[in-house]
Amino acid sequence: xxRADIAVxxxxxxxxxxxxxxxxxxxxxxxxxxxxxxxxQLFKQIHKFFGSREHRAGTRGFRIGQQLLEETEKLGVEVxxxxxxxxxxxxxxxxxxxxxxxHTLKAEKIVLATGASENAxxxxxxxxxxxxxxxxxxxxxxxxxxxPGEKILMVGSGNVGLIVSYQLMQxxxxxxxxxxxxPKIGGYGVHASKIxxxxxxxxxxxxxxxxxxxxxxxxxxxxxLDRNWxxxxxxxxxxxxxxxxxxxxxxxxxxLAWMAGCEFVYIPPLGxxxxxxxRNMETTLEGVYVAGDITGVEEASSAMEEGRLAGVACAESxxxxxxxxxxxxxxxxxxxxxxxxxGPFGEGRFQAKLKQVNARGQLx
Amino acid sequence: xxxxxxxxxxGFPSKEELLKIPGVPSKERIKKGPVACIECVQEIPxxxxxxxxxxxxxxxxxxxxxxxxxxxxxxxxxxxxxxxCPGLAIFVVSVSGEKAEVSFPFxxxxxxxxxxxVWCVDRAGKQVTxxxxxxxxxxxxxxxxxxxxxxxxxxxxxxxxxxxxxxxxNK
Amino acid sequence: xxxxxxxxxxxLFETRIGGRKLRVIHHPILGDETRQxxxxxxxxxxxxxxxxxxxxxxxxxxxxxKKFRETQKYHKPRGIFCAIGRCTDCVMTVDGVxxxxxxxxxxxxxxxxxxxxxxxxxxxxxx
Numbered sequence: 001x002x003r004a005d006i007a008v009x010x011x012x013x014x015x016x017x018x019x020x021x022x023x024x025x026x027x028x029x030x031x032x033x034x035x036x037x038x039x040x041q042l043f044k045q046i047h048k049f050f051g052s053r054e055h056r057a058g059t060r061g062f063r064i065g066q067q068l069l070e071e072t073e074k075l076g077v078e079v080x081x082x083x084x085x086x087x088x089x090x091x092x093x094x095x096x097x098x099x100x101x102x103h104t105l106k107a108e109k110i111v112l113a114t115g116a117s118e119n120a121x122x123x124x125x126x127x128x129x130x131x132x133x134x135x136x137x138x139x140x141x142x143x144x145x146x147x148p149g150e151k152i153l154m155v156g157s158g159n160v161g162l163i164v165s166y167q168l169m170q171x172x173x174x175x176x177x178x179x180x181x182x183p184k185i186g187g188y189g190v191h192a193s194k195i196x197x198x199x200x201x202x203x204x205x206x207x208x209x210x211x212x213x214x215x216x217x218x219x220x221x222x223x224x225l226d227r228n229w230x231x232x233x234x235x236x237x238x239x240x241x242x243x244x245x246x247x248x249x250x251x252x253x254x255x256l257a258w259m260a261g262c263e264f265v266y267i268p269p270l271g272x273x274x275x276x277x278x279r280n281m282e283t284t285l286e287g288v289y290v291a292g293d294i295t296g297v298e299e300a301s302s303a304m305e306e307g308r309l310a311g312v313a314c315a316e317s318x319x320x321x322x323x324x325x326x327x328x329x330x331x332x333x334x335x336x337x338x339x340x341x342x343g344p345f346g347e348g349r350f351q352a353k354l355k356q357v358n359a360r361g362q363l364x
Numbered sequence: 365x366x367x368x369x370x371x372x373x374x375g376f377p378s379k380e381e382l383l384k385i386p387g388v389p390s391k392e393r394i395k396k397g398p399v400a401c402i403e404c405v406q407e408i409p410x411x412x413x414x415x416x417x418x419x420x421x422x423x424x425x426x427x428x429x430x431x432x433x434x435x436x437x438x439x440x441x442x443x444x445x446x447x448x449c450p451g452l453a454i455f456v457v458s459v460s461g462e463k464a465e466v467s468f469p470f471x472x473x474x475x476x477x478x479x480x481x482v483w484c485v486d487r488a489g490k491q492v493t494x495x496x497x498x499x500x501x502x503x504x505x506x507x508x509x510x511x512x513x514x515x516x517x518x519x520x521x522x523x524x525x526x527x528x529x530x531x532x533x534n535k
Numbered sequence: 536x537x538x539x540x541x542x543x544x545x546x547l548f549e550t551r552i553g554g555r556k557l558r559v560i561h562h563p564i565l566g567d568e569t570r571q572x573x574x575x576x577x578x579x580x581x582x583x584x585x586x587x588x589x590x591x592x593x594x595x596x597x598x599x600x601k602k603f604r605e606t607q608k609y610h611k612p613r614g615i616f617c618a619i620g621r622c623t624d625c626v627m628t629v630d631g632v633x634x635x636x637x638x639x640x641x642x643x644x645x646x647x648x649x650x651x652x653x654x655x656x657x658x659x660x661x662x
Binding site: 050059060063198199 | 371372373374375376377403404405406407408409410411412415416427428429448450451452453471472473485487488489490507508509525526528529532
């Protein structure tokens with residue numbers, strides 16, 4: 001049976017950052033990822049990140065991903081791909097399948113960094129070929145270099161909808177419009193400005209009434225919403241499109257945490273049911289940690305910081321760092337995390353994360 | 365239904381919003397020569413512009429959500445900040461008599477050629493004037509963000525912030 | 536005649552690069568496509584070009600194919616949705632094996648792929 005100090009499940013920004021941090025301390029780390037390529041969502045981010053120099057601001061997401069991978073290689077972290085973890089059992093026994101074969105891994109510490117998945121939206125015609133998640137379109141254009149269509153209508157004005165619209169145009173598609181059900185744009189103004197300059201209209205208080213098409217998306221009918229989110233008859237607009245991308249939020253992929261027995265708390269701004277964790281990123285289950293979007297939907301930058309935090313905490317718990325060194329490193333990370341969670345966009349997340357960490361104290 | 369003005373409704377800053385921020389230069393300064401125009405109106409944690417400016421003309425300080433402040437005397441309009449801004453929200457502008465020049469970041473394919481006549485667009489993507497491409501700068505430091513300078517009639521200085529995307533063809 | 540000659544290079548170029556403008560050959564950030572179109576796969580009897588190792592779904596989308604399967608009860612069309620192997624909307628019958636997630640399964644030269652009808656049948660070479 002395979003053994004490791006630390007098993008990290010998920011080789012995205014949180015998982016890789018965690019592995020690097022723990023391996024730096026001297027721990028034996030194994031990272032398991034169900035995909036054929038590591039990096040999670042990071043390699044699809046071809047835009048420059050925000051933040052400060054310590055957050056690697058100004059660097060394109062996929063280059064940060066490449067740097068992370070190089071570091072894992074240099075530090076001798078084992079990254080096992082095509083490894084779908086399907087169970088976490090007593091005494092931190094992990095079961096996974098690789099190439100159709102069962103494997104087990106026993107770890108002293110487990111870090112769940114499984115990320116989040118896209119939400120769907122229901123409306124007549126929502127199952128037609130051509131309707132897909134915005135992340136799906138992003139995967140196709142930035143990883144596979146294939147356009148899913150040529151005339152795209154984007155649903156959702158959060159950062160995902162705004163950024164993917166821009167990236168679709170960079171790949172050569174036309175974005176006919178971006179619609180948002182709320183009365184205002186949810187993501188960063190600068191992302192919206194880029195697509196407005198490119199001629200993409202943004203319609204707020206608008207949703208999809210239906211999609212018309214025989215075997216695929218051919219026409220999209222949008223309709224405006226009133227203050228009570230009800231459709232206003234007579235405000236329909238028709239758009240010719242062959243693709244509709246849904247950027248309507250993400251939900252943490254928490255199945256393994258549920259299965260292992262972690263306690264959860266319901267915090268809508270973070271995506272719904274999220275695992276309770278402390279300032280060390282440890283859940284209510286001893287030895288099981290979480291990092292990244294599984295703890296609540298934020299962004300790649302905070303995922304990487306949370307991953308580092310979990311890595312340091314695991315290394316400390318295993319004795320690779322003494323208390324003083326660990327505290328120093330953890331404080332640096334917490335400062336960087338706090339810096340990301342400020343301002344009109346970050347403040348809400350700061351409060352939400354505070355609630356999540358405090359939830360532990362409220363458990364019976 | 366009249367559409368509300370403002371970046372959270374329209375997706376681009378209104379004239380009112382641009383008047384209130386510390387990143388835009390004065391009309392007097394623009395007449396003296398190229399100067400940066402930082403159209404950053406929302407407080408997000410971000411400060412690469414401050415780090416990038418070789419002349420210390422941009423300050424953000426702490427917390428890094430502060431809006432960037434432009435020192436228009438220190439700024440010589442070198443344009444380094446244009447490609448450094450992850451939000452592509454920084455421009456360099458200047459005016460001389462009847463002609464104005466606007467430099468802006470551009471990350472689409474294909475790029476125009478120097479000397480081309482192109483359609484210039486405003487913040488809403490509307491084609492407002494023809495313009496001539498004076499310069500296209502690509503630098504490894506800019507990491508795939510090209511900086512294009514167009515010459516336009518002076519009356520469009522406050523409006524033009526990009527060009528219409530060009531047809532891809534089979535170049 | 537002149538028009539034909541003007542079109543010829545364009546047609547040859549498109550055929551050489553895999554026939555469709557849905558392939559991103561030039562990208563302002565990612566650079567130019569450097570992979571070889573070194574595989575051929577058969578979809579419902581028709582051969583399409585592909586790149587060895589790319590997800591099957593990518594090759595299909597590039598060829599303009601959007602419908603991957605039909606639902607069991609009402610035979611409604613379905614295509615990709617999540618593209619990361621989680622939703623199973625993209626499944627097709629590949630080399631006789633049904634319910635293969637085409638968005639995470641790599642292309643191998645010579646693969647035979649069929650639009651899956653309903654739950655599919657093992658050993659299906661033709662739907």
